[in-house]
Amino acid sequence: xxxxxxxxxxxxxxxxxxxxxxxxxxxxxxxxxxxxxxxxxxxxxxxxxxxxxxxxxxxxxxxxxxxxxxxxxxxxxxxxxxxxxxxxxxxxxxxxxxxxxxxxxxxxxxxxx
Amino acid sequence: xxxxxxxxxxxxxxxxxxxxxxxxxxxxxxxxxxxxxxxxxxxxxxxxxxxxxxxxxxxxxxxxxxxxxxxxxxxxxxxxxxxxxxxxxxxxxxxxxxxxxxxxxxxxxxxxxx
Numbered sequence: 001x002x003x004x005x006x007x008x009x010x011x012x013x014x015x016x017x018x019x020x021x022x023x024x025x026x027x028x029x030x031x032x033x034x035x036x037x038x039x040x041x042x043x044x045x046x047x048x049x050x051x052x053x054x055x056x057x058x059x060x061x062x063x064x065x066x067x068x069x070x071x072x073x074x075x076x077x078x079x080x081x082x083x084x085x086x087x088x089x090x091x092x093x094x095x096x097x098x099x100x101x102x103x104x105x106x107x108x109x110x111x112x113x
Numbered sequence: 114x115x116x117x118x119x120x121x122x123x124x125x126x127x128x129x130x131x132x133x134x135x136x137x138x139x140x141x142x143x144x145x146x147x148x149x150x151x152x153x154x155x156x157x158x159x160x161x162x163x164x165x166x167x168x169x170x171x172x173x174x175x176x177x178x179x180x181x182x183x184x185x186x187x188x189x190x191x192x193x194x195x196x197x198x199x200x201x202x203x204x205x206x207x208x209x210x211x212x213x214x215x216x217x218x219x220x221x222x223x224x225x226x227x
Contacts, residue, residue: 103155
């Protein structure tokens with residue numbers, strides 16, 4: 001599986017935008033970029049995914065570099081409830097990988113009031 | 114929908130004991146999987162299933178068995194518990210078809226093996 005690199009931790013103030021970076025220089029053409037987050041003492045939850053184009057949903061935006069070797073998860077206005085570990089995951093669309101999720105260590109996001 | 118449910122929430126075992134962690138989903142998802150998460154680490158895939166009667170090994174399968182007799186249930190059995198199996202266990206499910214479909218995770222079972 002292609003590998004992702006994320007900063008260990010980031011901090012933000014409440015109601016400010018947060019940009020969480022992810023590098024994936026060995027991404028293949030069939031890999032989707034997924035983001036999940038894990039709130040304290042909970043299971044991971046889906047945030048967003050994309051392939052080539054930027055994506056928006058009610059939780060966040062995903063900006064994908066033109067060469068697809070990096071991406072950025074954007075939380076437009078951080079709240080205290082957004083404090084979590086954010087995982088950037090590459091997921092193959094085909095082959096025998098079953099589309100399984102391979103979790104790295106993620107980025108711990110701290111949001112200050 | 115209840116989503117993905119897991120029981121028990123907490124469990125303490127002695128070395129050598131066996132037990133089954135339960136997982137159920139009511140979303141008619143084809144794919145189900147089990148992950149473990151050790152302190153400060155990301156999740157690692159133990160076993161997965163692409164449908165009733167079909168299971169396969171993930172990244173860390175040793176010491177665990179699974180079976181999938183129905184679409185809804187995917188129990189994880191620890192055959193002879195060891196301290197190295199102390200972890201938080203998450204069950205997940207998703208629709209089949211496109212592999213980019215989101216996974217839904219249960220709340221986890223926190224297991225301690227003494």
